[in-house]
Amino acid sequence: MSEVLDAPNKSRAEAAMLKMEPGQQPDRQQEIIEFLSRPETYGLAGSAPAGVEIIKTHISLVFLAGERAYKLKRAVVFPYLDFRTRAGRKAACEEELRLNRRTAPDLYLKLEPVCRRADGSLSLGGEGEPVDWLVVMRRFDQDMLFDHLAERQELSIPLVEDLACEIYQLHQAAQIYVDRGGASQTKKIITNNEACLKTYGGKNLPLKEILELSRRSNARLQQVAPLLDGRRDEGYVRQCHGDLHLRNIVLIDGRPVLFDGIEFAPDFSIIDTMYDLSFLLMDLLHKELYGEANAVFNRYMDLSSDLTGLACLPLFLSMRAAVRAHVAAAVRGTDDAAAYLDQALAYLEPGTPRLTAIGGLSGTGKSTVAARLAPRLGAAPGALVLRSDAIRKRLAGTNLFEKLDSAQYSEEMTEQVYAAMIDGARVALEGGHTVILDAVYAKAQQREAVSRLARETGVEFQGYWLETPLDVREGRVLERKKNISDASVEIARRQDDYELGRMEWTLVDASKKLETLEQTLIYKIKGDER
Numbered sequence: 001m002s003e004v005l006d007a008p009n010k011s012r013a014e015a016a017m018l019k020m021e022p023g024q025q026p027d028r029q030q031e032i033i034e035f036l037s038r039p040e041t042y043g044l045a046g047s048a049p050a051g052v053e054i055i056k057t058h059i060s061l062v063f064l065a066g067e068r069a070y071k072l073k074r075a076v077v078f079p080y081l082d083f084r085t086r087a088g089r090k091a092a093c094e095e096e097l098r099l100n101r102r103t104a105p106d107l108y109l110k111l112e113p114v115c116r117r118a119d120g121s122l123s124l125g126g127e128g129e130p131v132d133w134l135v136v137m138r139r140f141d142q143d144m145l146f147d148h149l150a151e152r153q154e155l156s157i158p159l160v161e162d163l164a165c166e167i168y169q170l171h172q173a174a175q176i177y178v179d180r181g182g183a184s185q186t187k188k189i190i191t192n193n194e195a196c197l198k199t200y201g202g203k204n205l206p207l208k209e210i211l212e213l214s215r216r217s218n219a220r221l222q223q224v225a226p227l228l229d230g231r232r233d234e235g236y237v238r239q240c241h242g243d244l245h246l247r248n249i250v251l252i253d254g255r256p257v258l259f260d261g262i263e264f265a266p267d268f269s270i271i272d273t274m275y276d277l278s279f280l281l282m283d284l285l286h287k288e289l290y291g292e293a294n295a296v297f298n299r300y301m302d303l304s305s306d307l308t309g310l311a312c313l314p315l316f317l318s319m320r321a322a323v324r325a326h327v328a329a330a331v332r333g334t335d336d337a338a339a340y341l342d343q344a345l346a347y348l349e350p351g352t353p354r355l356t357a358i359g360g361l362s363g364t365g366k367s368t369v370a371a372r373l374a375p376r377l378g379a380a381p382g383a384l385v386l387r388s389d390a391i392r393k394r395l396a397g398t399n400l401f402e403k404l405d406s407a408q409y410s411e412e413m414t415e416q417v418y419a420a421m422i423d424g425a426r427v428a429l430e431g432g433h434t435v436i437l438d439a440v441y442a443k444a445q446q447r448e449a450v451s452r453l454a455r456e457t458g459v460e461f462q463g464y465w466l467e468t469p470l471d472v473r474e475g476r477v478l479e480r481k482k483n484i485s486d487a488s489v490e491i492a493r494r495q496d497d498y499e500l501g502r503m504e505w506t507l508v509d510a511s512k513k514l515e516t517l518e519q520t521l522i523y524k525i526k527g528d529e530r
């Protein structure tokens with residue numbers, strides 16, 4: 001939680017909020033805070049606007065002055081950090097600069113000291129002995145923070161898919177740690193969540209629910225402990241962002257920028273990549289942005305193919321919600337805390353995975369329909385969509401939007417793609433996650449392979465074949481924008497001559513409006529056809 005104060009107009013009571021809590025080392029920070037609160041410190045006196053805005057968090061004060069933001073680490077101590085010394089604060093500033101430049105090099109500019117001149121006055125940089133340290137950032141438009149975009153319903157699906165790409169790139173480049181993470185670190189977080197919920201929830205959060213959450217979390221941990229340790233050994237524990245919620249993402253020049261990653265506690269940021277992603281998914285789900293959460297999830301999975309992480313996802317989502325529950329109880333009261341606690345429990349409810357396949361010739365709307373259905377099927381954050389177009393690009397080692405040459409569409413390559421879809425679906429289903437398969441499925445043996453998978457895994461299965469006249473398919477292909485499919489009008493026309501063989505899947509008229517088609521399939525899948 002943060003508070004924004006206007007330094008020139010703040011009252012004495014507001015100024016007192018900026019002081020350190022009782023029992024902390026004074027270290028002359030109050031004098032530094034007052035110095036940084038004055039416009040003339042930044043050469044802004046007489047300019048418009050001349051004010052300095054101050055954002056307060058539990059560990060930092062951010063002074064917004066002109067085109068810059070100056071972040072001062074507060075001289076505080078918590079179980080996970082100790083900022084009482086200048087050396088400790090400087091080291092944290094250096095680490096913040098290093099880590100956040102990975103994703104926001106244009107925002108994180110430099111480290112700058114607050115110095116004491118020979119006459120005893122303070123200066124920003126310049127000569128004298130450093131008495132504290134600041135992270136200097138480029139200021140950005142606060143209205144472009146993703147939590148504000150969410151409030152204004154401006155988080156489009158393409159935008160959050162771009163965000164998923166940014167997260168994936170961070171994870172891919174991040175340093176690997178094989179001596180952290182795993183089941184033992186997860187156990188510590190669960191234990192800490194219980195202790196914090198009891199401490200900060202007090203009498204306002206039901207003890208019975210807190211204990212039930214701890215019981216379910218430990219039961220799920222026992223199930224996935226070998227998997228967590230295996231993921232650590234395989235390199236999935238990395239130096240991640242650590243605090244990946246909507247308020248730590250900003251839109252700059254049309255691009256999502258991740259900032260304010262955790263630098264002060266390695267156990268919070270050196271984590272499983274799926275646990276890092278789960279914070280954003282949980283935040284979107286808490287705001288009831290189900291389609292956006294599912295879009296982030298599926299685009300990240302398109303890129304990473306991190307199928308083993310799916311079995312851990314319910315626990316990770318629950319842990320993230322539990323963290324938010326005790327933070328909300330500590331700083332905002334119980335309404336939000338109770339909602340987060342309910343959310344944390346709900347994520348651990350046992351679910352029943354199902355398998356759905358959507359086939360059809362190019363332009364019938366398979367991928368659009370799959371994307372619209374996915375948020376409404378299965379456990380949070382909705383069904384995993386395994387799309388042949390994405391898998392083909394990944395097997396070819398290319399960007400999702402790079403057009404492949406004809407060799408990548410050979411019969412041999414196509415068999416590999418369909419086999420990879422079956423293998424991926426098996427891992428996801430056995431991990432408890434609902435799957436939608438999205439491909440042409442023009443051959444009977446390809447469709448039979450899906451039915452066989454459902455029998456072998458013991459899940460409920462529905463297969464749907466979308467039918468649309470050629471002229472409609474041609475129009476849809478021509479209208480595509482930023483689509484990973486390489487299908488052209490020429491390909492759509494050639495497919496009209498395909499011999500499909502015996503069709504056992506349910507035939508669906510896909511020429512109707514997408515909203516109507518979506519409702520039709522939902523009723524069919526959930527057995528509520530009217």
